[in-house]
Amino acid sequence: MYRYDSYDQAMVDARVEEFRDQTRRRLSGALTEDQFKPLRLMNGLYLQLHAYMLRVAIPYGTLSAPQMRMLAHIARTYDKGYGHFTTRQNLQFNWIRLEDAPDILADLATVEMHAIQTSGNCIRNISADQYAGVSADEVADPRPWAELLRQWSSFHPEFTYLPRKFKFAVIASEEDRAAMRLHDIGIQLVERDGVVGARLFVGGGMGRTPMIGHELRDFVPESALIAYLEAALRVYNRYGRRDNKYKARIKILVHELGIDDYRRQVEEEFAAIGAQGIEPPVEELARIRAFFAAPDYETGLPETVDRSDPDFALWLDRNVAAHKAPGYAIANVSLKPVGGIPGDATAEQLDLLADLAERYSFGELRTTHSQNVVLPHVRKADLPALWQALDDAGLGTANLDRITDMIACPGLDYCALANARSIPLAQKISERFARAGKAETLGELKLKISGCINACGHHHAGHIGILGVDRKGTENYQLLLGGSAAEDCSLGHITGPGFDEDGVVDAIERVTDLYLARREDDERFLDTYRRIGMAPFKEAIYD
Amino acid sequence: MTDLFDLRSAEAPSAPLPADVKPLSLEAFLAAPGNATAVRLEPGDDARALLPHCDRLALVEVSFPVFGDGRGYSSARLLREAGYRGELRASGDVLVDQLAALRRCGFDTAAPDAPLDAAVAKASLTRFADVYQAAADGRTPIWARRAGKEG
Numbered sequence: 001m002y003r004y005d006s007y008d009q010a011m012v013d014a015r016v017e018e019f020r021d022q023t024r025r026r027l028s029g030a031l032t033e034d035q036f037k038p039l040r041l042m043n044g045l046y047l048q049l050h051a052y053m054l055r056v057a058i059p060y061g062t063l064s065a066p067q068m069r070m071l072a073h074i075a076r077t078y079d080k081g082y083g084h085f086t087t088r089q090n091l092q093f094n095w096i097r098l099e100d101a102p103d104i105l106a107d108l109a110t111v112e113m114h115a116i117q118t119s120g121n122c123i124r125n126i127s128a129d130q131y132a133g134v135s136a137d138e139v140a141d142p143r144p145w146a147e148l149l150r151q152w153s154s155f156h157p158e159f160t161y162l163p164r165k166f167k168f169a170v171i172a173s174e175e176d177r178a179a180m181r182l183h184d185i186g187i188q189l190v191e192r193d194g195v196v197g198a199r200l201f202v203g204g205g206m207g208r209t210p211m212i213g214h215e216l217r218d219f220v221p222e223s224a225l226i227a228y229l230e231a232a233l234r235v236y237n238r239y240g241r242r243d244n245k246y247k248a249r250i251k252i253l254v255h256e257l258g259i260d261d262y263r264r265q266v267e268e269e270f271a272a273i274g275a276q277g278i279e280p281p282v283e284e285l286a287r288i289r290a291f292f293a294a295p296d297y298e299t300g301l302p303e304t305v306d307r308s309d310p311d312f313a314l315w316l317d318r319n320v321a322a323h324k325a326p327g328y329a330i331a332n333v334s335l336k337p338v339g340g341i342p343g344d345a346t347a348e349q350l351d352l353l354a355d356l357a358e359r360y361s362f363g364e365l366r367t368t369h370s371q372n373v374v375l376p377h378v379r380k381a382d383l384p385a386l387w388q389a390l391d392d393a394g395l396g397t398a399n400l401d402r403i404t405d406m407i408a409c410p411g412l413d414y415c416a417l418a419n420a421r422s423i424p425l426a427q428k429i430s431e432r433f434a435r436a437g438k439a440e441t442l443g444e445l446k447l448k449i450s451g452c453i454n455a456c457g458h459h460h461a462g463h464i465g466i467l468g469v470d471r472k473g474t475e476n477y478q479l480l481l482g483g484s485a486a487e488d489c490s491l492g493h494i495t496g497p498g499f500d501e502d503g504v505v506d507a508i509e510r511v512t513d514l515y516l517a518r519r520e521d522d523e524r525f526l527d528t529y530r531r532i533g534m535a536p537f538k539e540a541i542y543d
Numbered sequence: 544m545t546d547l548f549d550l551r552s553a554e555a556p557s558a559p560l561p562a563d564v565k566p567l568s569l570e571a572f573l574a575a576p577g578n579a580t581a582v583r584l585e586p587g588d589d590a591r592a593l594l595p596h597c598d599r600l601a602l603v604e605v606s607f608p609v610f611g612d613g614r615g616y617s618s619a620r621l622l623r624e625a626g627y628r629g630e631l632r633a634s635g636d637v638l639v640d641q642l643a644a645l646r647r648c649g650f651d652t653a654a655p656d657a658p659l660d661a662a663v664a665k666a667s668l669t670r671f672a673d674v675y676q677a678a679a680d681g682r683t684p685i686w687a688r689r690a691g692k693e694g
Contacts, residue, residue: 007673007685014671021666022640030660038611039640121611151675151685157647158620158678161613237617242586276624278677280686287689 020102044115055118060128060146061089072350123153138172163240164248179485203254206455231269301327315398343371411451418451420468420475461485477504590618623649623679649679
């Protein structure tokens with residue numbers, strides 16, 4: 001894992017002092033709320049319905065056991081004893097007092113963490129494949145590249161007041177576990193003629209106007225990546241729309257210009273910027289890469305696992321993925337217990353995850369955009385003991401990528417933007433489909449719920465998506481089918497008129513029953529939908 | 544407009560131009576430059592239009608009607624990248640917490656609508672000992688310091 005040197009530490013320490021001073025000026029009245037707002041947002045502090053929310057950055061979703069323990073400490077000391085993992089691999093605390101925020105940032109800085117640029121109209125936390133460094137199908141570990149981008153984008157002087165927020169994701173496999181094509185800029189590391197470089201996609205995103213990213217460039221070598229991105233961001237900063245915040249993301253600029261014209265402008269800017277000496281030398285990426293060297297895996301470990309306990313065997317089949325090192329496995333910890341709040345974890349659970357990471361996973365953890373946690377390096381022989389410890393703490397749910405492993409935004413229970421509640425609906429769906437093993441029968445089925453049109457719960461990209469809207473003062477839920485955030489990226493389509501809370505659960509039941517009746521061979525729900533189309537599903541729902 | 548605020552360190556090579564210089568709009572300057580040496584850029588103006596005239600200009604004032612409109616940062620940087628060496632002035636809704644980024648993008652002075660607290664301004668300009676990126680202020684980025692290059 002990356003470790004701060006004295007430069008990195010000085011940056012976060014200075015940031016804590018800066019924010020302490022800004023908070024002091026806000027509390028004294030020297031700063032108006034309008035003036036303070038962008039400053040607090042760039043430190044992850046967001047005003048919700050009932051309290052401030054602090055969003056802590058987990059760069060590229062990698063964290064250490066001591067860092068996880070610090071999150072538990074903050075949950076216990078400054079919040080109500082729990083935290084919420086987000087779709088950007090971050091963790092947010094929903095019950096924070098403004099007066100405490102500088103102290104929390106100071107606590108985070110002691111474990112090389114921060115909340116820098118987790119909100120605001122700036123470059124946000126860089127996300128990445130949660131299996132980085134451990135999956136056999138990657139061309140390189142994407143995390144050193146993401147760390148290079150983290151440093152480049154932190155306090156970037158030109159791109160601090162962009163038209164709107166800007167999100168990067170970095171992957172290095174054909175399989176996309178990070179929704180790369182739905183980012184403002186998605187980076188896929190590829191190998192061309194034996195050299196690893198970046199294939200860039202631009203203009204993806206969800207929100208009110210969902211779009212899939214266009215290829216911007218097939219290959220940018222590591223010796224030009226920062227200059228190229230600087231050019232891409234500069235064109236956006238200069239020409240992205242600022243007259244309407246709902247048309248201000250780069251996807252709208254790319255859509256209005258067309259990808260070819262946008263690309264031409266970026267290439268012109270790149271030609272001008274390339275000679276400015278702004279590119280870190282390749283030795284800097286090599287320096288960062290050394291931190292991500294594989295841990296000292298043992299050799300000669302057994303490959304077989306005792307499957308005699310059926311509950312354990314199910315968890316093994318659902319939540320455990322192949323690791324590139326013999327004798328090891330990737331263990332996914334579901335934060336979606338039946339009837340629970342998706343992505344929530346208590347301080348005790350966070351502490352336990354830290355302990356288990358130390359005992360079984362070289363002290364390392366990952367977070368996923370699906371709001372789960374990963375222990376990336378577990379000896380297969382340790383899997384039964386790990387599962388037992390997880391299960392004892394309510395963390396052993398065997399439902400990865402099942403309908404009950406849903407993404408849900410905080411919704412109207414917390415968020416000032418929401419039109420409808422997401423959490424109670426998620427709980428109802430979870431309970432309905434956990435019953436009689438139906439979730440298991442349905443196989444892979446990604447369900448995503450947003451409580452408003454801003455799409456924080458990724459409803460456009462759900463195999464089944466749910467969008468909460470306000471219909472004449474009552475909560476109403478629209479149903480979407482056919483989205484995907486993976487390498488087969490697609491946007492879902494609305495089935496028709498919306499439903500109340502119980503009605504949408506019933507509609508999902510009808511949709512999934514039709515799938516079970518019509519599926520062929522090993523088809524997933526999404527495959528059947530793509531084969532037979534919307535019409536039979538509509539008929540099943542509305543007739 | 545209040546007093547000019549000098550963003551540069553004490554050893555700045557030259558005093559800023561007076562606060563009451565009246566720059567031409569970009570449109571007026573391009574239509575009839577005459578002997579003008581000062582131009583004002585609005586956020587939507589294309590700073591590149593000034594590149595043929597960099598040598599004769601002594602002042603480019605970049606307007607920030609609202610602090611959240613960040614186009615002026617790009618205007619400043621691309622003028623500096625093209626070799627403009629005259630004064631760059633940020634005017635309008637310029638707040639103390641923007642000063643460090645403005646300086647990094649090549650601004651020399653600020654003409655804020657509301658007066659700045661001098662002590663807070665000084666602290667904000669000196670708080671970060673180092674920087675992660677190369678920009679228009681000539682500071683040595685951290686990656687170069689790590690490599691032992693002092694730029």
